[in-house]
Amino acid sequence: MRLILEKRSEHSEFMTLMSPLLAIFLTVVTGAIIFALQGLNPLEALYVYFIEPVTSMWSIEEVLVKAAPLILIGAGLSICYMANVWNIGAEGQLTMGAAFGSIVPIFFTSWQSPLTLVAMLVCGAIGGAAFAAIPAFLKNRFNANEILTSLMLVYIAQLILDWLVRGPWRDPKGYNFPQSIPFEGWQLLPTLGDGRVHIGIILAIVAVIILSILMSRTLKGFEIMVIGNSPRAGRFSGFSRKKTVWFCLLLSGGLAGLAGIGEVAGPSGQLQPSISPGYGFTAIIVAFLGRLNPIGVFFAGIMLAITYIGGEGAQVVLGVSDKTAQVFQGILLFFILACDTLILYRIKLLGPVTPQQAAAE
Amino acid sequence: MDGTQAIILTIITASTPLLLAAIGELVVERSGVLNLGVEGMMVMGAVCGFATAYTTGSPTLGIFAGIMAGIGMAFIFAFMTQTLVSNQVATGLALTLLGLGLSGLIGESFVGLPGVKLVPVSIPLLSDIPFIGRILFGQDILVYASIALVIATTYVLFKTRVGLIIRAVGDNHHSAHSLGYNVIMVRYACILFGGACAGLSGAYLSLAYTPQWIENMTAGRGWIALALVVFATWLPKRLAIGAYLFGTVWIMGLYVQAQGLGIPSQFLSSLPYLVTIIALVIISGNKTLTRVNTPACIGQSFVPDR
Amino acid sequence: MKKWLGFAAAVAMSFAITSASAADKLKVGFIYVGPIGDHGWSYQHEQGRLAIDAALGDQVETSYIEKVDEGPDAERAIERLARQGANLIFTTSFGFMEPTLKVAKRFPDVKFEHATGYKRADNVSTYSSRFYEGRYIIGQIAARMSKSGVAGYIGSFPIPEVVRGINSFMLGAQSVNPDFKLKIVWVNSWFDPGKEADAAKVLIGQGADIITQHTDSTAPLQIAGENGVYGFGQASDMIAFAPNSQLTAIVDDWSSYYVNRTKAALDGTWESTDTWGGINDKMVGMAPFTNMPDDVKAEAGKTTAKIISGRFHPFQGPIFKQDGTEAAKEGEIISDGELLGMNWYVKGIDDQLPQ
Structure with missing residues (x-):
C-alpha cells in the first residue's frame, strides 16, 4: 500500500471549505485521546479549549486582544512570502517599532494632544520599517540572504531594547528596575468598551482590507504575485525584483512595528524588556495557516488566539501544564497543514506495487 | 589549567552543538528542503538522550536515544512535507512548537536530577602533550564526531554519486526526476539524516555540555544552527569555520566582560549576531560563489507528474 | 441534534460536579514567569504551592498558570484566575507588578500578593526575600x-x-x-x-x-x-x-510564607502588607x-x-x-x-x- 497524490486540475472549492473542518475534526479526535490518556474528561477538555474562549464576553475580548498583533504582522508577512521574500524577523521589527514609538511618550512626556497617539503609531511603523530596511538593503546590495539577516536582527533588536530600558530610558522613579515611565492616558490606545480590547484590532482589520484590495485589485499586487511565482517571468514583464524586495520588507516591517507600539501603548502601558510573547514568530504560522491571503490571515489569527486562550484556561480548569497546550497546538497545526493538501491534490491509496507497474513508471 | 587553553576548550564545547545540528540541516537544504524545526528536533534529542542515559546509566545509549528522537521528529516533518506536500516553513515551525511542548511533558519527571556525563576520551600519551594535548586529544567523542561529520559530508556531497544525486535533487527536482531519481525518497533520507544530527546535538547538550535536563534548554541554538547553514553558503567546510567563529565571538564576549571594562553586556551579547551578518555580507558579495552553491529548489515541494 | 444535546449535557454536568465540590473551598492561584520545570525560580514557587496543598489541602484548592510572559499576556492570565473564582492570587515575578495592580483594581474582593515589587494597594501585598543575607x-x-x-x-x-x-x-x-x-x-x-x-x-x-x-x-x-x-x-x-x-x-523557601498568608486569608486576618523576610523568617x-x-x-x-x-x-x-x-x-x-x-x-x- 502506498499513498499517491494526484494534482487536481483546479482548486477544489469543496475541499477549500472542508479542509479546515476536517482538520479540526481530526484534532478533536486526537485531542480527546491525548486528554483521556492523561486521565482527563475529554469532553470537558475540548470544551475548555475550543468553546469556552468564545462563551463569555471577557474571553472573546481577550481573543481579539491576542489576535490583533498576530493578524497585523501575519497580513504583512503573507504579502512578503507571496513575493518569495522571506522575512522571518518580524519579532525584531516589532521590538524596534515598540522602541521607536515609545520615543514620543518618553521624551515628550507632557505633549498632550490627540496627535500624540498618531505620532506614536507613525513612529512605531517607521521603526519597524527602518529595521526591516536593513535586510532589504543587504539583500539588494550584497545579495545577503534575508532569512539569516532578519533572524539575526531579532536578537540584536531585543538586546537594544534591553539596553534601553535598563539604561538610558529607565524610569527614574522605578527603583532602577528595567522599565520605562508608565504611559499616561492620552498616550495609550483607546479601548473599545470597558475591557482590554483596544483599537489595535481595528487597525488589523483595516490592514487586512487594504492588503486584500492591494493583492486582488491593483497592479502592485499582480506584480508581487508574478515575481513570487517566477522571477524570470517578472523580469520579462518589466517588474523590478529589487523594488519588490524593498516594498515587501518595508510593508511587513512597518506593520510589525505598528503591532509593537500597539502592544506597548495597549496592554502593556509601558516599555519593558519583554514586550511580546513571540508574536513575530507565531505570525509566520498565522500567515501560512491563512494561506498567504490577508482575509485568511484574519481567521487564522483568531483561531490561533482561541487555542492560546483555551490552553491557558485549561491550565487553570483542568490543571494540565502549559506543555500539553503546546503539544495540542502543534498537532492542530499539523492537521491543518496536512488537510490543506486536499485542496490541491487528490489522495489515492495504491495496493502493493507489482513489478510490472514499477517497470511502467 | 592555563587560561588560553581553557578558553579554547570552552570555544570548542560551545561550537560543537551548533556544528552538529547545522551539518545535518546543510544536507537537508542541499536536497532542496528547508526544515525550520531544528530547535524542536534538538530539544527532543536532549530530553530523550537525558532520560535514557539517566534510566540506563549509559551515556552511549543516551546518545543513541537522542539520535532516534531526532529521526522520529524528522519523520513527521518528512511525511508532512514530502508525502503530503505541506508548506515546509509552516511545518518546520509547527515541529518546533511540538518539540518544545512534547519534550517538556517527557522531561517532567527528570527535572532536577543530576545527569550522567559523557566522559571525555583521553588518548594516552598524546593528551599529555602540553597545551595542545588536551585540546586535540582530550575531547569527548561527539566533538570528534562533529569534525568527522564535516569531513564525511564534504566527501559524500562532492566526491560521490550519492552526493551528486542529492545536489541534483536540490538544484532541479524536475530534471532529477526525469533522470530517474526518486526525488521524494532522496529528500526523505536527507531529512532523516538532518533529524539524526539535530538529535545528536541535543543529546550533546544534555549529556556533555550541561549534563541535566531543563525545559527549553536548547535556548535558541537550533535557530543559530539554521543561520549558520546560510552563512556557510551550504559548504560544510565553511560551516565548520562559521560555527567556530560564532563560538569564538560568543565566548570572547564573556571573556571581555570578566575583565571588567564596563562595555555594555548587551553589546557584547549581540556581537556574535552582528559578526555573522557582516561575514555573510562579505561572502554574499562574491556572487558567483553563492549562486553556485545555493540549492535552487530550496523550500519548494515536489510532486511527480504522472 | 440529539447527539449535540448529549454533548452539551455531559459538559454541563462535568462542570456542575467540579464546581459543587469546590464551592466552599478557598481558591488560591499562582502565576509563574517560567516553566515549573526550570529547577530554579518558578520551580521553588511551585514547591510553595505544593506546600499549601499539603498543609491546607482540605480547605483550599490551588491552581497555576506557568510560562506567563511578563509582557501583554500577564494581565489576562491574572484576570483569568480572578474570574475563575480565585480568592488569593500570587504573582511571582517583578514584571507582573503593573498588571497585578490593574487587575486588583477591577477585583477589589480578591486578595493579591506580588513578589519582589514595590507598589501596593488595599488588596495587594508585596513580598520578597532578603537573599542578600545568604550572599x-x-x-x-x-x-x-x-x-x-x-x-x-x-x-x-x-x-x-x-x-x-x-x-x-x-x-x-x-x-x-x-x-x-x-x-x-x-x-x-x-x-x-x-x-x-x-x-x-x-x-x-x-x-x-x-x-x-x-x-x-x-x-x-x-x-x-x-x-x-x-x-x-x-x-x-x-x-x-x-x-x-x-x-x-x-535556598528560596516560599512555603512558610505561602501557607501563612493562605491561613490568614482563610481566617479573615489577611491585610495588605509588605514582607521582606530573611533567614530568620525562614x-x-x-x-x-x-x-x-x-x-x-x-x-x-x-x-x-x-x-x-x-x-x-x-x-x-x-x-x-x-x-x-x-x-x-x-x-x-x-x-x-x-x-x-x-x-x-x-x-x-x-x-x-x-x-
Whole structure:
C-alpha cells in the first residue's frame, strides 16, 4: 500500500471549505485521546479549549486582544512570502517599532494632544520599517540572504531594547528596575468598551482590507504575485525584483512595528524588556495557516488566539501544564497543514506495487 | 589549567552543538528542503538522550536515544512535507512548537536530577602533550564526531554519486526526476539524516555540555544552527569555520566582560549576531560563489507528474 | 441534534460536579514567569504551592498558570484566575507588578500578593526575600576557601536585586580578605544553561576558583564541580549536581510564607502588607555547609546565627561605594529603600556597573 497524490486540475472549492473542518475534526479526535490518556474528561477538555474562549464576553475580548498583533504582522508577512521574500524577523521589527514609538511618550512626556497617539503609531511603523530596511538593503546590495539577516536582527533588536530600558530610558522613579515611565492616558490606545480590547484590532482589520484590495485589485499586487511565482517571468514583464524586495520588507516591517507600539501603548502601558510573547514568530504560522491571503490571515489569527486562550484556561480548569497546550497546538497545526493538501491534490491509496507497474513508471 | 587553553576548550564545547545540528540541516537544504524545526528536533534529542542515559546509566545509549528522537521528529516533518506536500516553513515551525511542548511533558519527571556525563576520551600519551594535548586529544567523542561529520559530508556531497544525486535533487527536482531519481525518497533520507544530527546535538547538550535536563534548554541554538547553514553558503567546510567563529565571538564576549571594562553586556551579547551578518555580507558579495552553491529548489515541494 | 444535546449535557454536568465540590473551598492561584520545570525560580514557587496543598489541602484548592510572559499576556492570565473564582492570587515575578495592580483594581474582593515589587494597594501585598543575607555568608565562605582570592560571579541582569547580592557577597568576602577580587559576567538571561556554563568556564580560565551565580540553572555549579573548584547552589540545594564542590546553597523557601498568608486569608486576618523576610523568617534557607574545614563551617554558622538574631546586618557600616564615597557610617545600616533600588557597587569591585 502506498499513498499517491494526484494534482487536481483546479482548486477544489469543496475541499477549500472542508479542509479546515476536517482538520479540526481530526484534532478533536486526537485531542480527546491525548486528554483521556492523561486521565482527563475529554469532553470537558475540548470544551475548555475550543468553546469556552468564545462563551463569555471577557474571553472573546481577550481573543481579539491576542489576535490583533498576530493578524497585523501575519497580513504583512503573507504579502512578503507571496513575493518569495522571506522575512522571518518580524519579532525584531516589532521590538524596534515598540522602541521607536515609545520615543514620543518618553521624551515628550507632557505633549498632550490627540496627535500624540498618531505620532506614536507613525513612529512605531517607521521603526519597524527602518529595521526591516536593513535586510532589504543587504539583500539588494550584497545579495545577503534575508532569512539569516532578519533572524539575526531579532536578537540584536531585543538586546537594544534591553539596553534601553535598563539604561538610558529607565524610569527614574522605578527603583532602577528595567522599565520605562508608565504611559499616561492620552498616550495609550483607546479601548473599545470597558475591557482590554483596544483599537489595535481595528487597525488589523483595516490592514487586512487594504492588503486584500492591494493583492486582488491593483497592479502592485499582480506584480508581487508574478515575481513570487517566477522571477524570470517578472523580469520579462518589466517588474523590478529589487523594488519588490524593498516594498515587501518595508510593508511587513512597518506593520510589525505598528503591532509593537500597539502592544506597548495597549496592554502593556509601558516599555519593558519583554514586550511580546513571540508574536513575530507565531505570525509566520498565522500567515501560512491563512494561506498567504490577508482575509485568511484574519481567521487564522483568531483561531490561533482561541487555542492560546483555551490552553491557558485549561491550565487553570483542568490543571494540565502549559506543555500539553503546546503539544495540542502543534498537532492542530499539523492537521491543518496536512488537510490543506486536499485542496490541491487528490489522495489515492495504491495496493502493493507489482513489478510490472514499477517497470511502467 | 592555563587560561588560553581553557578558553579554547570552552570555544570548542560551545561550537560543537551548533556544528552538529547545522551539518545535518546543510544536507537537508542541499536536497532542496528547508526544515525550520531544528530547535524542536534538538530539544527532543536532549530530553530523550537525558532520560535514557539517566534510566540506563549509559551515556552511549543516551546518545543513541537522542539520535532516534531526532529521526522520529524528522519523520513527521518528512511525511508532512514530502508525502503530503505541506508548506515546509509552516511545518518546520509547527515541529518546533511540538518539540518544545512534547519534550517538556517527557522531561517532567527528570527535572532536577543530576545527569550522567559523557566522559571525555583521553588518548594516552598524546593528551599529555602540553597545551595542545588536551585540546586535540582530550575531547569527548561527539566533538570528534562533529569534525568527522564535516569531513564525511564534504566527501559524500562532492566526491560521490550519492552526493551528486542529492545536489541534483536540490538544484532541479524536475530534471532529477526525469533522470530517474526518486526525488521524494532522496529528500526523505536527507531529512532523516538532518533529524539524526539535530538529535545528536541535543543529546550533546544534555549529556556533555550541561549534563541535566531543563525545559527549553536548547535556548535558541537550533535557530543559530539554521543561520549558520546560510552563512556557510551550504559548504560544510565553511560551516565548520562559521560555527567556530560564532563560538569564538560568543565566548570572547564573556571573556571581555570578566575583565571588567564596563562595555555594555548587551553589546557584547549581540556581537556574535552582528559578526555573522557582516561575514555573510562579505561572502554574499562574491556572487558567483553563492549562486553556485545555493540549492535552487530550496523550500519548494515536489510532486511527480504522472 | 440529539447527539449535540448529549454533548452539551455531559459538559454541563462535568462542570456542575467540579464546581459543587469546590464551592466552599478557598481558591488560591499562582502565576509563574517560567516553566515549573526550570529547577530554579518558578520551580521553588511551585514547591510553595505544593506546600499549601499539603498543609491546607482540605480547605483550599490551588491552581497555576506557568510560562506567563511578563509582557501583554500577564494581565489576562491574572484576570483569568480572578474570574475563575480565585480568592488569593500570587504573582511571582517583578514584571507582573503593573498588571497585578490593574487587575486588583477591577477585583477589589480578591486578595493579591506580588513578589519582589514595590507598589501596593488595599488588596495587594508585596513580598520578597532578603537573599542578600545568604550572599554575605557565602561571600565569607568563598574568601576562606579560595586560594587565588578571586571569585567568579555570573549575573543575570543588572537589576537592584542582583547588584545587592553582589555587594553583599563582596562585603562578606572582604570581612575575611580585604583584597578579595570579583570577576563578573552578565549573561543577559535568567535561564540559558549553556551560556551559564560557558561563563563559568571562562571565569575559571581567568583564575577564579570559586563560582557563584545569580541565574537559575545548576550549570555553573556543575562546571565548578567538573573543574575541581568550589561553587554554591542557587534557589535550591543543588548538592546532587556537584557533591564535592557545593559549599552551601541559598535556598528560596516560599512555603512558610505561602501557607501563612493562605491561613490568614482563610481566617479573615489577611491585610495588605509588605514582607521582606530573611533567614530568620525562614524565607531564605541555607543548605548544609559541606566540603569545608570545621573552622570555616563554624564561622559560617556563627554569622548565620548573628544575622538571625538581628545582631548583625550585612549592610552595616562602614560601607564605601566604588568611587570612595561613604554609603554608610560606622554602625549605620543602609535603609531598605536604598537597598531596594541599589545601583552602585561597593568599594573593591573592579567591574563597572552597566548604567
